[in-house]
Amino acid sequence: MQRYFVAKKEENNFILNKEDLYHIKTVMRMKNGDSIEVVYQKELYLCSYQDQIAVPIKKIESSMTSSRVTLIIPLVKEQKMDYILQKSTELGVEKIIPYYAEHSVIKIDGKEEKKLERWRKIVKEASEQSKRLEIPEIPAIYTLKQIGDLPGNNLICSTREKTQNIKKYLTNHKNYDRINIVIGPEGGLSLKEEEYLCSCHFTRISLGNYIMRVETVPLYLLSVINYENME
């Protein structure tokens, strides 16, 4: 069933936006009385499409519970970034924060707002395709200091020796609500960057033996956190 995100409610009915109406009428060719799913204020409703509005029939209980994960990702080439955004959304990330890493090869001076707009559009589309209730937030491009100030369980994916692995960490920190993970760029985080974050109470964790591409790390992290949360 098709799912649409709405922001407006009048009396008891949901007001569909222009692009979604185009999709419903022209792409899906729906008629009055057809069923659609609507997400309003993070709740999911089964609705009947009726003369350009959605009439709620009943609320659908969500069984999706998971830790709230924020991935802090380095600026990478556009194609890789799009991929990270789509796949992270598919796997349930709550928030994505791009940041400026010392060893990042990409510069986007002056184009930050355009890039943010583009990235937010990508996660919105990915959310609809994945039938997610919530669209991941991309607040801004952070500096190292802003990352250091984040509240929650804060981790750095590190390839340095003598680092505990992620499984040891996750099994010893079962009751985590929020978890923020910094992923380094292809060239790795600099020693200075890692030391700064450690001084802000970030913990280094390793991902075991595999050499993973930077764009694979988000999927790996979200998969294992999701898995660890299974009952």
Added chain:
Amino acid sequence: MQRYFVAKKEENNFILNKEDLYHIKTVMRMKNGDSIEVVYQKELYLCSYQDQIAVPIKKIESSMTSSRVTLIIPLVKEQKMDYILQKSTELGVEKIIPYYAEHSVIKIDGKEEKKLERWRKIVKEASEQSKRLEIPEIPAIYTLKQIGDLPGNNLICSTREKTQNIKKYLTNHKNYDRINIVIGPEGGLSLKEEEYLCSCHFTRISLGNYIMRVETVPLYLLSVINYENME
């Protein structure tokens, strides 16, 4: 350091193949005495490049231990297939077996050998990029019966209700050496296909709450199996 796979050894030295020699001399512009890594019969050696051969200096111990995972994947569009092959290789799959699913949209009648050749080339390149010791094997395109005859711990990713989740299965089957997992096509396995495999002692497992694209499932599986194996 660059890593090359060799198949020939003469006396004590490794014979580099033509494409690798081109890479060494023309792309990397190496000189006699430069160090390279060589994989021969699944062992890793530090070598010195010398007049078109590789002279071994010492064997390098591998610390990569993991369950041997075979992913049994439905025929999908070429771009998705390439992606599955590359990512699965990156995440340590041992074997990949494509199969004909009832609901698979792709037909490759008459082109099986060409496709197999292409897929094997992709996993070889992906192995080199991921610095893996072993290149994943792609034996053939299997029928359902051939899948049913596979030895080992056999699983089906199922979205049917009342299926135990993968975490319950993996934590209750800690001493698994070989694990074979069937992934269904976008339209899912048919009831008949699932029942046939269950009659061949395949176990259904679910992947929790997320709706994952067919090309994401291999990454998820390899990530969580790798994670479960961490000490």
